[in-house]
Amino acid sequence: PKTMSTTDPVDQENKKACSSSIDVDQEFDPAAKFGSRLLTDKDAVFNHNAWDNVEWDEEQEKHALSQIERQSSSPVPEELRAQEISVLEQYHSNAANYWNKFYHINENRFFKDRNWLRLEFPELFRTLDPAAGSKKIFEVGCGAGNTMFPLLQESKNPELYVYGADFSSTAVEVVKSSPNYDEARCKAFVWDLTSSSIPEDIEPESLDFVVLIFVLSAIHPDTWKQAVVNAHKMLKKGGVVLLRDYGRHDLAQLRFKAGRLLDENFYIRGDGTRVYFFTSEELESMFTAPVEGSSNPMFEVQQNAVDRRLIVNRSKKLKMYRVWLQCKFKKL
Numbered sequence: 001p002k003t004m005s006t007t008d009p010v011d012q013e014n015k016k017a018c019s020s021s022i023d024v025d026q027e028f029d030p031a032a033k034f035g036s037r038l039l040t041d042k043d044a045v046f047n048h049n050a051w052d053n054v055e056w057d058e059e060q061e062k063h064a065l066s067q068i069e070r071q072s073s074s075p076v077p078e079e080l081r082a083q084e085i086s087v088l089e090q091y092h093s094n095a096a097n098y099w100n101k102f103y104h105i106n107e108n109r110f111f112k113d114r115n116w117l118r119l120e121f122p123e124l125f126r127t128l129d130p131a132a133g134s135k136k137i138f139e140v141g142c143g144a145g146n147t148m149f150p151l152l153q154e155s156k157n158p159e160l161y162v163y164g165a166d167f168s169s170t171a172v173e174v175v176k177s178s179p180n181y182d183e184a185r186c187k188a189f190v191w192d193l194t195s196s197s198i199p200e201d202i203e204p205e206s207l208d209f210v211v212l213i214f215v216l217s218a219i220h221p222d223t224w225k226q227a228v229v230n231a232h233k234m235l236k237k238g239g240v241v242l243l244r245d246y247g248r249h250d251l252a253q254l255r256f257k258a259g260r261l262l263d264e265n266f267y268i269r270g271d272g273t274r275v276y277f278f279t280s281e282e283l284e285s286m287f288t289a290p291v292e293g294s295s296n297p298m299f300e301v302q303q304n305a306v307d308r309r310l311i312v313n314r315s316k317k318l319k320m321y322r323v324w325l326q327c328k329f330k331k332l
Contacts, residue, residue: 018119019119019120019307020052020307020308020309021120021303021305021306021307021324021326022305022306022307022308023303023304023305024280024304024305024306025304052308052309054308054309054310054321055308056308056321060321063254064249064254067253067254068249068253068254070258071256071258071260071261071267072261074258074259074261075259075260075261075262076259076260076261076262076268077259117147117150117151120244120326121211121242123209123240123242123328124137124147124151124209124211124242125151125154127151127155127157127160127208127209128151128154128155128156128157128160129156129157130156130157130158131157132157132159132160133157133159134159135157135159135160135161135208135209136160136161136162136163136206136207136208136209137151137160137161137162137163137207137208137209137211138162138163138164138165138202138207138209138210138211138234139162139163139164139165139211139213140165140191140193140210140211140212140215140231141165141166141167141193141212141213141214141215141218142164142165142166142171142172142175142188143166143171143174144171144174144175145164145174145175145178145180145181145188146213147162147164147211147213148162148164148175148186148188149178149180152180152182152185152186153180155185160185161185161186161187162185162186163186163187163188163189163199163201163202163207164186164187164188164189165188165189165190165191165193165199166188166190166191167190167191167192167193167218168190169190172188172189172190175188176188187201189201193212193215193219193223193226193227193230194219194220194223194226194227194230195226195230196226198230198233198234202234204233204234205233205234205235205236205237205239206234206236207234207235207236207239208235208236208239208240209235209239209240209241209242210231210234210235210239210240210241210242211241211242212231212241212242212243212244212245213242213243213244213245214244214245214246215245216243216245216276216278216283217245217246217275217276217277217278218273218274218275218276219274220266220274221263221266221276224286225286225289228286228287228289228298228299229292229298232291232298232299232331235331236331237331237332238330238331239330239331240302240328240329240330240331241287241299241327241328241329241331242327242328243283243325243326243327243328243329244324244325244326244327245278245283245324245325246275246276246277246278246323246324246325247277247278247279247280247306247307247323247324247325248265248277248278248279248323249277249321249323250277250321250322250323250324251311251320251321251322251323252275252277253265253267253275253277262274265277265278278325279325280304280305280306280325280327283304283325283327284301284304284327287299287301287327287329288300288301288329296332297332298331298332299329299330299331299332300329300330300332301327301328301329301330302328302329302330303326303327303328304325304327305325305326305327306323306324306325306326307322307323307324307325307326308321308322308323309321309322309324310322
């Protein structure tokens with residue numbers, strides 16, 4: 001599931017003109033990023049709300065490491081871990097309830113904007129062309145339909161079908177209550193990405209795209225392997241996973257207070273939902289793992305990128321560093 005802040009294109013004064021995601025193994029080329037807002041003069045930092053592709057300086061790096069050390073010295077209290085049901089199992093078994101409460105509270109507060117989707121995942125919008133042919137997209141962790149509805153509203157393709165699933169029954173109810181929900185064009189249902197089986201509504205090897213936007217970070221690290229296996233089962237050969245999630249040392253991670261660290265880089269929020277902060281290497285390793293019983297990888301990497309932004313509060317003169325990871329993995 002997604003929170004409001006994760007998908008919000010941060011500077012609404014001017015719509016972004018291009019993606020801010022830079023492949024991790026490539027040098028940043030300003031000429032290739034026409035339309036990006038680049039901070040070339042540090043004295044001008046408060047002239048705009050956001051800057052693209054901002055590398056951290058030594059001071060920011062030290063601050064991040066000091067925050068992580070502080071959190072590590074004060075994890076979730078040991079007495080809670082020692083209870084008959086460990087705190088991790090407790091949070092896992094109640095995860096659906098926490099997300100139901102989240103969506104009930106925030107039902108009408110989700111940011112829905114197709115501009116950022118178009119910039120980061122243009123392949124989704126190519127399925128909307130009237131001549132695109134039969135295309136099936138599955139938005140896992142659909143929340144309030146932040147991907148599903150922008151696609152359906154713009155689609156001219158009579159053969160496009162969009163599935164949406166969420167761990168939270170409340171989120172699915174929000175999607176189904178939308179005036180844009182039409183089961184002739186889409187279907188939403190409750191499903192856990194970490195289940196041992198794929199949804200009954202989806203045939204094996206039938207999907208063109210699986211969309212995972214701030215989803216893997218919300219599940220326990222022990223369940224990532226099953227999540228990737230499920231995506232692999234549902235996709236056609238050549239189908240693609242489109243993924244965006246939290247990067248290591250993102251502002252959201254550094255802001256956690258004492259007593260919130262469940263495990264390394266894995267935290268429990270005040271509302272009971274959980275979040276992990278990835279490295280690019282972790283995501284690549286996860287999706288390029290071999291198919292069970294074979295030495296062949298499940299996916300090949302089409303994109304493994306990082307989106308670094310500097311968000312500023314001009315009135316309070318605050319600087320906030322965001323780190324998001326973006327990947328595209330093609331089924332072999």
